[in-house]
Amino acid sequence: MxxxxxxxxxxxxxxxxxxxxxxxxxxxxxxxxxxxxxxxxxxxxxxxxxxxxxxxxxxxxxxxxxxxxxxxxxxxxxxxxxxxxxxxxxxxxxxxxxxxxxxxxxxxxxxxxxxxxxxxxxxxxxxxxxxxxxxxxxxTTHGEELQRIRRSSPFSEEKDVVGFGEITKSLVAELLKEDKNRRVVSIVGMGGAGKTTLAKKVYNHADVRARFDCRAWVCVSSSYNHKETLRTIIKQLYPMTNELLDMLEKMQEQDLEQRLYQDLQDKCCLVVLDDVWKEEAWDCLAKAFPDVNTSSSRLLLTSRNRDVAQHADARSKPHELKTLGEEDSWQLFLGKALDHGANVGCPRDLEEVGREIVRRCAGLPLAITVVGGLLLGKKELKIEWEKVLNSFNTNLSKSQSGVSAILELSYADLPPNLKFCFLYLGLFPEDSVISVPKLIHMWVAEGIMQKRDAKNLEETAAYDVEQLFSRNMVQVAEMTVDERIKSCRLHDLLRDLAIRKAEDENFFQIHGTRDDKISAKPRYLAVHSLSLDKNYFGTSTPPLRCLLFFNVRYYRKNISLIFKSFRKLRTLDLENVKMGYNLPKGIGEIRLLRYLNLRGTYIRRLPHSVGCLRNLQTLDLRTYDTVRVSNFIWKLESLRHLYAHEMLCDVPLKIEGLRNLQTLSGIRFEDVMHNNMITLTSLQKLRIRVDDRSKIDKLCMHLSEVGSLKALGLYRTPGRGWPQSLAGLSKLHHVTELQVSGRDLRMLRPDFPPNLSRLSLRSTSLTDDPMPALEKLGQLSFLKLESTHWGPPHMVISRHGFHQLKFLELSRLYALDEIKVEKGALPQLQCLRIKYCFDLEKLPEELKDISTLDTLELVDMPEYFISGLDADLVSSVPNLRIFDSPEERMQ
Incomplete structure (x- = not known):
């Protein structure tokens, strides 16, 4: 399209x-x-x-x-x-x-x-x-030409392959397994990650050649031709004769499928389907591959799309090709760039510039290969290498078989809405870790899901993120416990592609240096650096729909925007921007505004004119201080998400009647009690500020009829104590997620929502072991205990305690020195994460008896704790991850 x-x-x-x-x-x-x-x-x-x-x-x-x-x-x-x-x-x-x-x-x-x-x-x-x-x-179209160039063959196997040793062994072992059902072994990864290179290595492996009587290799590609693919496979199963060629040319699709089906039943054969783009392509081919009594023949599939691999064989987990690590990247580069290969090493005067070139390749084997091959044809002179570095993107783009051309195929295959989403990611700075919830709110504000169910726009946007991930167009930075993408990042080379495409289409502009001039053409503008001149936009203001600010937290001067000049804006992101304490009343002039982010600013007051923003969907007021608002929130009829640490109003804040509101955070107990909450028919997440005067039992009765409410958070107002009791929570049958945060909470009552599945206790002052009260919650699958001040030195999880718990995190429990787990406890536990528990001496030995435990994460734990880990426990957990800091977990 x-x-x-x-x-x-x-x-x-x-x-x-x-x-x-x-x-x-x-x-x-x-x-x-x-x-x-x-x-x-x-x-x-x-x-x-x-x-x-x-x-x-x-x-x-x-x-x-x-x-x-x-x-x-x-x-x-x-x-x-x-x-x-x-x-x-x-x-x-x-x-x-x-x-x-x-x-x-x-x-x-x-x-x-x-x-x-x-x-x-x-x-x-x-x-x-x-x-x-x-x-x-x-x-011939550009896309068809690229496809022709990219058609693969198993015969030109790469010699300087690095980083594929373990995954090659795993793939070969899986292909050699005895199994009477059809099994499809899959390799997935982004364009240029080395899928075809790895498949060739497996295809030509000695054990594979010895096992299979015949082998066939076919490049499927996005321009899939079913008849031609079937003919290509059959031709490789038999010696080529004129009679066979004539017969295959005359055969119809159904005859070719039947012929291949019979051939694969009679032979012990390996068929490689390289570069499969669509599920439909597999569905066509699947009819030709026997699915029972096929212990002899095997299929190896490569794809950029994880969904294609899982669709072909849901029982086989795809082998995902990650980008290369720093040392593997360097060795591959040396092997490609130097006449004497990697064994001799790099000349000392070239190493610094060489490593910078490798860094720019961001672990992508194809990029390293292209640039290394370019340097191989030049003299080993520093000035020549610096020229290549200085024109890095040009060097990758100028060859039709270069990296940019390969990645462009993935972009061309995206449907229009995903193309838009991908280009949008290019607005974010290089190496950004992008919050997916924030991204979702922005995409919904852009209106790219308008034809779908209005109540499920966020779910649709989340699905689009998953689709980009599935197609290897974005990388996951962090996952939630229930395996949803929490944050993501864009590979440097894919970001370059997004920027190049966006600039070609005048889609957006990035204001990246203080000397940049802002064009009058773009509709989307990302400001990565502020000019010292306050007249950022010159004499004419561009017809912007989207204005985003990044990396301007430490800009010394307050910025000023004449809001009436931006009447076409739908999205305004002022996160971390320094702009004074009061939001100018001119904000009310931007009547089409749908997304307004003031997070991380020092704004303390919103003008009454914000009530004119009838199209506003997301309002983020998580500033550095409490925000005073006039009584206008009820006028924002399109509002879906309102975030704040705390909002203050001179009169009870009216919110009833907001039928689109899904998230409400930072509202005071008194304001909730003054509203008919049943009118908030879409409300799913509610975060309330409480103090020592708040009556939790009355609050719970007030919320018990809000059937859409799934997540409730109770936060103590700073400087005020906790309510005397948390009684009444058991009335909240609809609530499945509860967060409680704030000091002076010293004990827990066994009174929780009966269908609670997720619980987070943060910054509390519990004096007794909370486990006896918590382990009886029958449906609890997620538990997080964080920053418990003082707190108990010992925790005991009794036999059969937490029989549904899958995830447990213990973080910043500074007094904790011992955890006891009785035999039979935690029978469903999958992930245990322990962070900053500096007095904890060791892990309970009983953990090694929990057969479901898949992941053990240890973050910033003392050296003596790490060195004292039980060897049997370490060997029993499939995934042991040790991080020095939270930032390392994001890698």
Whole structure:
């Protein structure tokens, strides 16, 4: 599909027609004709998409269409917003007063749309002027050419392979296993990670050659041809004759499938399916591979898409190719870049620049191979190596078989919404660890999921993150206990690709140095460095939809933004930006704003004008201080997520009636009690500030009818003690997750939500062992105890205690010196994480008897503790991970 931005904008204009039909009915015909023009233009762009990489004229032409599409959406949404203001929630007299303004605005939008349609017609007519005719006729597309170059063969096996020793052994062992059912052994990884290289190594392994009578290798690729693939496999199973060739050419698909099916039953054969992109390609091939009584033949599959591998054989866990470590990368580089190979080592004067080149390759074997091969043809002179380093991206891109071309195939295969999401990741700084919840809120604000169920937009966005991960377009930085992606990062070379594509399409600009000039064209702007000049945008302000600030925490001066200049903004991220204590009242001018992040700022007060932001979906007020707000929150009818440490209002804060609100954090006990919480029909997560006057039993009764509520957090207001009792929690049948945080909580009552599965106790002052009370929670699967001040020196988990617990974390329990686990306890435990428990002498020996224990993580524990680990325990746990700091866990 041509241009992801245009595709999404066309969809969104249709959505706007549906959503704002009441306010646009006076110009509905104009809007529908405009949308039809855009749809026709998008259909034509399918051909242009394949050629715009090669032809600047086509690229410019597509850019004009994109700008017009953006303007179309802006015009419709801005005017709909104005008309909505004139008519919604107004009395009859007010509506009559505003009626002339409504008529004027309807006339204006009609004129604007007609002008835009004329502009689109002019763009369409300009094809001849640009020399753009008969696109796609009789020519090989860029994508097809890349696919042809990438077609693999098993015969050119790499000699200088490093880092694949263990995984090769594992793959060979799995292929040689006896099994009567069809098994598909899979290798997955991002483009250029070495999947094909590894498959060749396995294919040509001595044990594999000895075991299988015949072997066949076929490159499937994204442009999959079923007939040709079947013929290619069959040709490798028999000596080639003219009769066989003639017969195969005449056979239909069904006959070829039947022939291959019979051949594989009679032979002991290994078939490699290299570079499988789609599940549909496997489904076609699967019919030709016997699925029972096939103990002799085996399949080895490589793919960039983890879902394809799991779809082919759900019982086999794919072998994932990670990027190379620092030393393996260096050895591979030396083997490719030096005439004498890696054995002699690197000349001393070249080592520094050589290691910097390797660092820029970020562990990707293909990048190292391409750059190493480039250096091999040059003299071993420092000046030559520095030239290659200084033009690193150019060197990787200029060869059709280079890294950029290979990664580009993965990008080209993405559907429009995922292309948009991938490009969006390029806005974040290099090596950023990106919070997935934050990313999800941003994507929802961008409206790329509007055609799906409005209540599940966040789930849809989370699925898109999973899809990018599954396709190896993003890397996981941290997973949650229930194996959802908590944070991610973008490989440096993929980030370069995203930036290059985005710049080609005028999608975004990165303001990366103080000397950069901000262009008037981009709709998305990421500020990575602030200019000393306060006039950041020069004489003209770009028509921004998204403005993000990064790495500006230590900028000395307060920044100032004239908000009325950014009326088209949907996303504004001011995290860690220094901008004074009061948010300017001009923020209310940005009526289309959907995402506002003030986290990490020093803002203490929000103006009443924030109540004008009727489209706002996410408001993050986790600032360095308590935030004072006027009583306007109830007006933010689109609000889905409100985050704060604590909000103060001079009167009881009204929130009832917010039917879209899913997350509410930082609200005081008194404000909750003054609202009819049943009206918050979408509320799932609630975090409340409590103090010594709060009546928890009354709170629980008040919340007991909020059926959507799943997660509850109780936090002590600083300087005020805990309520006398936490009684009443057992009334909350819907709550499955509970967090309790704050000093002066000295004891626990056995009174918890009956369906509780996740519990976190943080910064408490428990004097007694909490385990006897907690281990009886029948459905508890996740338990985290963190920063218990003073606390008990001993903890005892009794026999059959925590019979459903899968994850246990003990963190910063400074007084804890002993843990006892009785035999039969923790029968389902999968992961034990211990962090900063400096007085803990040893782990209980009984852990080695827990057969389900898969992972033991030890973070910043004393050296004597690590050296004293029981050898039998260490050998019984499949995954032992020892980290010196939390940052290491992210690697």
């Amino acid at each position: 041509a241009d992801p931005v245009i595709s999404l904008v066309v969809e969104r204009t249709g959505d706007l027609l549906v959503q704002k039909i009441v306010f646009l009915k006076g110009v509905r015909g104009h809007v529908e004709r405009l949308q039809n023009d855009l749809v026709r233009m998008r259909c034509f762009l399918k051909d242009a998409d394949q050629r715009q990489d090669e032809d600047a004229r086509i690229r410019n032409w597509v850019s004009e269409i994109r700008a017009a599409a953006y303007d179309a959406e802006d015009i419709i949404e801005i005017f709909a917003s104005k008309l909505e203001f004139f008519t919604k929630d107004k009395g009859l007299v007010t509506k009559l007063t505003y009626y002339p303004l409504k008529i004027v605005n309807l006339y204006k939008i009609g004129k604007e749309i007609e002008s835009l349609r004329m502009r689109l017609n002019d763009i369409a007519d300009s094809r001849e002027e640009y020399g753009i005719n008969n696109l796609g006729e009789g020519m």
